[in-house]
Amino acid sequence: MDEPLPTESVPGQKPAADCDVTVIGGGLAGKAASLQLARAGLRVVCIGLEKAARQPVGESLDWSAPDLLSALGLPMDNLISAQMATWKRHVTLKSRSGASEHYVPSAWLAGPPFHIELRTLHVDRVRLDNELLKMTIDSGVTFVRDKVVGVEQKEKHIASVRTAGGPRFSSPWFIDASGFGTCLLAREFNLPAIKSGPAKVAIWNYFPVPASVEGTTLYMDPMPAEYLDWIWEIPISPNLVSVGYVTTGAAIKAEREAGLSVEQIYREPLMKFPHFEPLLRAGALNPKNVTSFQSRVHVGVAGPNWLIAGEAAAMVDPITSNGVTAALRHAAEASALILKYRKRGKLPLRARLTYSTRILQMAKFFNGGIENIVYEPPVRNRIGMGSAGTVYTSPAWSMNVVYARMKPRGMFSTFILGLLLGAFRLSAWIFYRICKQFKPAAELAC
Numbered sequence: 001m002d003e004p005l006p007t008e009s010v011p012g013q014k015p016a017a018d019c020d021v022t023v024i025g026g027g028l029a030g031k032a033a034s035l036q037l038a039r040a041g042l043r044v045v046c047i048g049l050e051k052a053a054r055q056p057v058g059e060s061l062d063w064s065a066p067d068l069l070s071a072l073g074l075p076m077d078n079l080i081s082a083q084m085a086t087w088k089r090h091v092t093l094k095s096r097s098g099a100s101e102h103y104v105p106s107a108w109l110a111g112p113p114f115h116i117e118l119r120t121l122h123v124d125r126v127r128l129d130n131e132l133l134k135m136t137i138d139s140g141v142t143f144v145r146d147k148v149v150g151v152e153q154k155e156k157h158i159a160s161v162r163t164a165g166g167p168r169f170s171s172p173w174f175i176d177a178s179g180f181g182t183c184l185l186a187r188e189f190n191l192p193a194i195k196s197g198p199a200k201v202a203i204w205n206y207f208p209v210p211a212s213v214e215g216t217t218l219y220m221d222p223m224p225a226e227y228l229d230w231i232w233e234i235p236i237s238p239n240l241v242s243v244g245y246v247t248t249g250a251a252i253k254a255e256r257e258a259g260l261s262v263e264q265i266y267r268e269p270l271m272k273f274p275h276f277e278p279l280l281r282a283g284a285l286n287p288k289n290v291t292s293f294q295s296r297v298h299v300g301v302a303g304p305n306w307l308i309a310g311e312a313a314a315m316v317d318p319i320t321s322n323g324v325t326a327a328l329r330h331a332a333e334a335s336a337l338i339l340k341y342r343k344r345g346k347l348p349l350r351a352r353l354t355y356s357t358r359i360l361q362m363a364k365f366f367n368g369g370i371e372n373i374v375y376e377p378p379v380r381n382r383i384g385m386g387s388a389g390t391v392y393t394s395p396a397w398s399m400n401v402v403y404a405r406m407k408p409r410g411m412f413s414t415f416i417l418g419l420l421l422g423a424f425r426l427s428a429w430i431f432y433r434i435c436k437q438f439k440p441a442a443e444l445a446c
Ligand SMILES: Cc1cc2nc3c(=O)[nH]c(=O)nc-3n(C[C@H](O)[C@H](O)[C@H](O)COP(=O)(O)OP(=O)(O)OC[C@H]3O[C@@H](n4cnc5c(N)ncnc54)[C@H](O)[C@@H]3O)c2cc1C
Pocket: 024, 025, 026, 027, 028, 029, 030, 047, 048, 049, 051, 052, 053, 056, 057, 058, 059, 060, 061, 062, 146, 147, 148, 149, 177, 178, 179, 180, 182, 184, 202, 291, 293, 309, 310, 311, 312, 318, 320, 321, 322, 323, 324, 325, 326, 327
């Protein structure tokens, strides 16, 4: 998995006049925003850590991500031919009983009048991120390996950021793409966060396979009285799969206190599925990648001369496969706003409001929906896991398509989008409450 990083230009101190935008964080959102701004002719400094806190993750893309990658210069066919990606034509949900459910977009959607692309991708994130880094540097972005440790601001107007290495970076505009663990500006400005569900932990590893399927597989053994834990299997390249286990932080804590090693915690759920027997027989699983996260979204993620993008703004639960789309969308919209208002030197209030509102509404829609319908027991106990998957997937997929087609930017389109998302959220919540009134109908569960 480890691939050498391309050479970067690492300057000393950047004089204020030399830089139009400072981007904090060199992950997916930071690189995508930097690239788009530099291509539009702006001078961009992107500050990223020497060693990222976690292995890049976000390998199973939803159906809106390919267009966003293509807009950056990474079309699907190129990613496939470079073996940086594999086709994702469906999502399969497999339960311990052997039952399985396939989620495939209907073929008629590909025809007129919709013309919707029915394929999407799984990506090798290390290779994709390196490719994006090369493109970013080639476009003229100055990449600085350092850690931003402080913000100088007056009345929410940012003047500069300070790094651990000493330099101070000033510019008229700032984008914070510092990810879930840092959330630099949300902390700086004490932005409220709306959380969904409990804190969770993901443990994952990569395994060679003789051949991979063209789809993401989710393995679940839902218990009628328990919050859901699940396993992902994602073919990131033709002969390599990513296998991850997601459960609550509380469950991991209890298991660690009971003396279980991370490998044992990872191995145990895999043992429930015969499919993983060859991996388990092969011996030590050595899961190297562990991360904790909490689905949440910050309120007010734009200020007079700054915007927050990616996981620093909203952490969308991984089971939704929507994090990469969200990060790329935020990056595209934040860059477009800077380009539109750069001469004015300040974002008008309506632009800040509409940007923040879209991020808030989309994150609440995905996180609220998946918690109520899939993670929590009432709905899946009532209608079965397979049907619960359909009830979640259909509006989630549709709303992504609506967003991509509608391209909401102004007050009116953001309002209409909000109405649609709000209606779905309300329906999910009512359905959840109704199902909660009934006793678990375990026999209905798949
Ligand atoms: C376990 C897990 C599984 C996931 N699976 C999927 C999936 O299948 N599909 C999907 O679409 N999405 C998935 N996601 C979400 C996806 O990974 C993210 O949404 C996306 O990669 C976020 O990119 P980002 O640039 O916002 O954040 P990051 O990729 O976290 O980038 C933040 C960057 O900022 C840098 N940084 C942090 N602090 C500082 C600082 N002080 N100074 C300078 N730089 C700093 C970090 O080093 C990092 O490089 C998953 C997420 C998790 C946690």
